[in-house]
Amino acid sequence: MTTDTKTALLDSAEHASRARGFDGFSYADLAEAVGIRKASIHYHFPTKAALSAALMDRYHACLERTCAQIDSRHETAAGRLKALIDFYRDALNGGKTLCLCVSFIASRESLTDDVKAKISAFRKMMIDWIRDVYVLGSADKTIAGITDPAQEARATLALLEGAHLAARSDETIEVFDEAVQTLLSRCRP
Template sequence: MNKKSQTAQAILDTAESIVQESGFNGFSYAHIADKVGIRTASIHYHFPNKEDLAVALIERYTDKFVAASARIDAESPNAPERLRKFIAMYRDPVLEYRTCLGVMFSSDASTLSEKAQEQLTGFISATLSWLEQVLSLGRSEGTLRFEGDAETQAHIFLASLQGAQLLARSFRDIRRFDQITEELISAFA
């Protein structure tokens, strides 16, 4: 990776962490520059404006999710195991009292550009589609039980995870996340 790519990655890594902690409207380029140890002009070189940064963050987050869900599918023999690994992905940010990027961007959606909102919708749609497939697989293999259709249940599952993150963060207590997600899995078993 060349120096230009390394700088862009450091900017994205830092911005992602800040957004997960403070939201997209909770920082400026000066915050990133300070943490990365560069000038704000360097950030503007890679991401001319905050909209460009938002779009890049959401694209990268979507790519990470697609890769992680493919890995989960390849490594996990059944639907309950896939759901547990998916929950683990949502648990990781809570350990540092942060939330997933999707939650934080969603809370700032009204202030995002149309392009960033479209990227966010794409990320959430990809997540819901994967969850729907896993739930449908679990129902067909007999490892998951639920009423109604898999699409609605995918929405409920994702909303529950996002809410669990927010509650655990609010109380600064990972046990709340774990209790909610255990009940969530139990409801499908």
């Protein structure tokens, strides 16, 4: 039961963070959502800082698995880039939520240095993976106009994160779709 409660707390906290920001929920909100006493949350996560660190660790591991799955399912760089764009699009939940990392970045002042370092590590992992997609794209010619894979990886992640914020601001997926059109137009079949 302990694992189930902890997972339920993480799930609830992630949803709340992605929908309202990390500062937009309290332990009382989590207790109500999971159906436990507020004091019981402290058994699993003594502080909100500990909760945020656990959320980032879980999200990082999830995205590493997602990237590995994309690699195994898509041989071409264009296929991998499109799959990543689809992942970010799906994370918007129709404009109602942000990806966890973007949500946390918006609450940066409330986060500990440890969590900020976890966000940096997460972003580095994503930039490295996207860079590898562009390196493959140079080799397989399925992404047009690649000049500097590392620079393009940083710009791509920034575009995806910015498109998330813009779509969330308007609560509409169309804003995201419009923002990523240039990326998609570079992909060849």
